[in-house]
Amino acid sequence: MNAISPNPTQKYDLSFARWVRDNIDGGERMNMCMQCGVCSGSCPLSDQMDLGPRKIFQMVRAGMKEAVLKSNSFYQCVSCYNCVVRCPRQVPVKYILHGLGRLAVQEGYQPKSNVENARFADAFWWSVTTFGKTDERLVTAKYYFSGGLMNGIKLGLGNLKTALGMIKTKRMHLGAPHKAKNRGELKAILAKAVEIQARHEGEA
Amino acid sequence: MGKKFTFYPGCSSQGSGQHLDTSTRAVMAKLGYELEDIADWNCCGASVGELAAGHLPTAALSARNLAQAKEQGDQDVMTACAACYLNTHAVNEEIRDNEQTKNDLNEALGAAGKSYDGSLHVRHACEVLVNDVGMDAIKGAVSNSLSGLKVAGYVGCQTVRPFAGTERGGSYDEYDQPHFLDDFINATGAEAIDFENRTSCCGGSVSVMKPDQTLHLMHKILSEAQAKGADMIATPCPLCQTNVEMYQDKINKKYGTSFNIPVVFHTQLLAVAFGLDATKDAALNQNIIPADKLKAKAK
Amino acid sequence: MADEKKIGVYLCSGCGIGDAINVSATETAATKQKASFCKSHSALCSEEGVNLIKGDIASGETNSVVIGACSGRVMTDKFQFDGTNVVRSNLREQVVWSHPAGDEDTQMMADDNVRMGVTQARLGNLPTALAEGEFSDTLLIVGGGYVGMTAALEAAKSGHQAILVERSDSLGGMIKDWTRVNPDDAPYREPQDNPVPGLIETVKNNAKITIMTNTTVAKTDGMPGRFVVELAKGGTSSVETVGAIIVATGWRPYDANKLGHLGYGVSPDVVTNVELEAMFAAGPVKRKSNGSAPKQVAFVQCAGSRDPAHLPYCSSVCCSQSIKNALRLIEADPDVMCTIIFDELRTPGTAEEFYRSAQEKGVVFVKGKVATVDGNLTVTYHDDLLGDDIPMAGLDMVVLATGMVPNSTNTEGAAIELNPEQAVYSHDDINPAAPIQVAGYKDGVVAPAVQVRTQNEVPDGAPILNLQYRQGPHIPILADGFSDSHYICFPYETRRTGIYTCGPVRRPMDMGEAGLDAAGAVLKGIQAIHNVRHGRSLHPRVGDLSYPKFGLSQCTKCRRCTVECPFGAIDEQADGYPTLNASRCRRCGTCMGACPVRTISFDNYSVDMINQMAASCEIPDEFSGKARILILACENDAYPALDMSGINRHTYSAFVRIIPVRCLGSVSLLNVSEALSKGYDGVVLMGCKSGDDYQCHFVKGSALAKERMGKVSETLKSMMLEPERVQSMEIAISDSARVGKIIDDFAANIVKIGLNPFKGF
């Protein structure tokens, strides 16, 4: 467990709201939320979220850290930005949700194996850091198998027809992955960025 | 005219969105614009990078692309992919507005001897078509009217949200019922239907992970297009195009429907209307559900 | 009036009057009513028309003018002739604009209106002013806090002497030592320095202001223009004569000892907002329990306020105050975590900026109702937005935002024994136990449950001014201890003429508002000083010179006038007869309506005049099928509403005859019974709303009328008439669109009941 936010085990954490404000991307505007519910009402996935964005923000204020970070909501978000453009208080809802989602995984409130998005994101990031580009076929395959071998085969077969269509129209590429040329340079930049980020989290 | 852009093709240009890439290049060339690719571009991080690595490393991806673009000149950076635009534009904005991020990213870029000051403009190809080219010039370039075609203009999310209405995003349209895509369609001589779901989310960014939880979103979009008699759907977003096209089978199975609606890019429509080649320029061969009615119009 | 009365009637045929009625027929009606002459003109308000009247007055042809034209509410400057009594008969708004042209009934209405005008002219005279004796220009200001000091300065700036009385040993009041206050200057985002210390110096250096600390008002007698005030300091006292009095006694915090459920007294770290101010003043804030700096602080809003069991009202400043104090804690130590738990955050106007500023700086706002605070400082609140009870633990300080209680009495002084009659007036003459209805909800919308009053009948403590009035020593209060003024329409007014309240004693308010309030009240005081010396009435009949005259020969010493006067203007002499303190009087006529022997009247207004006017209308016989309904309409709201109805060309029954009255309080029961016995088929009293949210311009007039009319059914019974024939109606100035329908419904009902059998008797 990477206990980067204070008191990760406390059920009600009064400083959680403040911590979110200071550490989550966009969190400084969360305080401006006036609980109108436009975000939840605009979200195409809110029916599949256990907590809508509005409620999440109120729970953050109430210090309900654990209940918030155990929510499945962050991983339902499809980044449609409806909430972002519609919020009358200019709260960057989507960004805050993504930040909280990452925090939940990092702090172990969400076992990675349960979070499809986190596994997909890992597969994606693997591709990016390895090749500098996303290879859709490899990312998908890696993601499918990240949930276990059987699961992977099942998912792969389920999508076989789609995959064949992509291959036929030459939109899925079968040879070696496309790569950025200077991958060493990219790796160095990313490593540095990871280091700076860790440094800031340590400061908080 | 004859303006030059530094072009950021993005990962989908080499995969599922090749036909967007091909048709965009053809259309821009026809309109007299020169596109020069970022020499050694990398992925923008799409919408899941943050979840895996956090904000700064994800931003560093775009920072590297921008640093390269700056090395290639001061001309505006253009991209046709909604996600690439969103990330690259957002990082560019952050570098301009947030001193801390600017320093952090430059520190990261410094590890490879690079730097970037935020002085470029990052623009979406649709915004360029609206603001730089203009609807008159587009109409003027149409030599092969697509009259008789009924098209549902499906904008999707990230093409317009969250930047289309902002000043630095070009203020070219609004978020809920933008009209630029209908304008493109009508310019080709085709008829844009009144498509209420034009900015409803298709679920594209999570469809690989949770297809079953996003099918209803696409079902809604396809149903309206079909009910309103659209011959095809046109979209500017590579993720939407692939998603809405690819999952029709699954949707049919789940909902007992029989959708088989072609989904094309607006640039494919424009290419055909400009009298360009159906395969070489419009890349109509790359649509899984063939847009036969459009192909039949091609010269 | 020495000269013989020569009534000249002038009819105007302009504005459509000539097209709708036969003016020469109306002329005949006027002459038959024994007017000296009647002339008509196509536009009386033109220079030519006005000169016609002026010429007749100058040549002595007339000395009493009746103008049958537009409503008496318009063209008042044109139809004003110095030294000549002018009566206006409304032919335009209430006849031709609201009834069909050329109609027989419209003509009858016009004729009757002119007949009534002639009668009014015959019985009324130009009033002469009563203004004897000496008058003072000095203002007495009671209360040396921010509001009182501001008032004193405003008075001084206007050239008046001010006596500033403060009961404690120094100026400054409640907030003297507070270090920072809510922002009053743009951009309204930061707490501001307290202006009070600077203000104290300014006031001290002002030569026009006499400061008297350690002083209270022992007695107040007299009336506006010459209040005689006894000021007590220690054992000694002095007497001053002042023209007007400003009461700025401010507020005190609600007693937190009554808030045990919110942890007060249970833990030393539960403090009130006022205590927190003192902690700020003493240096960095420390927990009372162990002297350490607090890190987790919760502010509990509405601690006692808006709670039927404590203070039923919103104290209005506590939200901003908590915001201010949270910001100050964060300013001193950015690690302090401040949570404000509110039910409804009330930050009106620019305070919204302050609120946003706090949100941006990291103050956390949660919406919920706090149920309890326990000894461990666990705040349990119901979060409305989550729909759950949340125990907020781990706090090290809880601040209760207690509310404002008005200093309507001096709680440091001893209460005064009141006689039972005075007790009615000391607090309010509304039953203190009566529930408070929440007004303003549309049909079909469920209003919040009524609140039960919890105030005791007689206020604790000594009266602020100790008025030597027949109606008792206190300034009457309406509800919840705040002084009775119509705080929206007529702020600062009290029910004691020439005495004005301002600041939180009037209603809860912040410093910005209170400063403006002080200036407003001083202006009212100055108006009083300048009007009463000429015998002119104050609000709302500003400038009126008439005043009630008592025919003591008939007076039965029933004392109804001294009891019912809403302003305590009438005292009793030792022999039991009423005596008027003229400048306290607002000329509403409530005493006139109250007097059972009709012995109170004005030069230009009396019970008899109303009776005669009504009687001068021609009442068709019962076989004509034409009903006659007398409407006595309050001139403040109902009469203008009827005018506006005409302006908007709404129509209503032509069976009505409308007489404007000063206030429904001036209507005597005798006016009603007399009209019925003269053959009117129905009588309607139209006046303002009464009750807690009254709109009566004389505060109690419409309520008293209602009470009197409650007794009318007995009269009707004795006359063997149906009770539906008499009705009182509340008509607001905004009712112009519906007043016509109300009249029509009443008229239809009268026709249904049948005409009055007394006709022709």
Ligand code: SF4
């Ligand atoms: S739309 Fe914005 S203000 Fe409204 S509830 Fe959502 S975050 Fe809060």
Ligand code: SF4
């Ligand atoms: S961006 Fe995410 S949270 Fe916001 S409305 Fe779209 S799906 Fe919902």
Ligand code: SF4
């Ligand atoms: S009742 Fe009205 S008119 Fe009579 S004394 Fe009082 S204020 Fe004057």
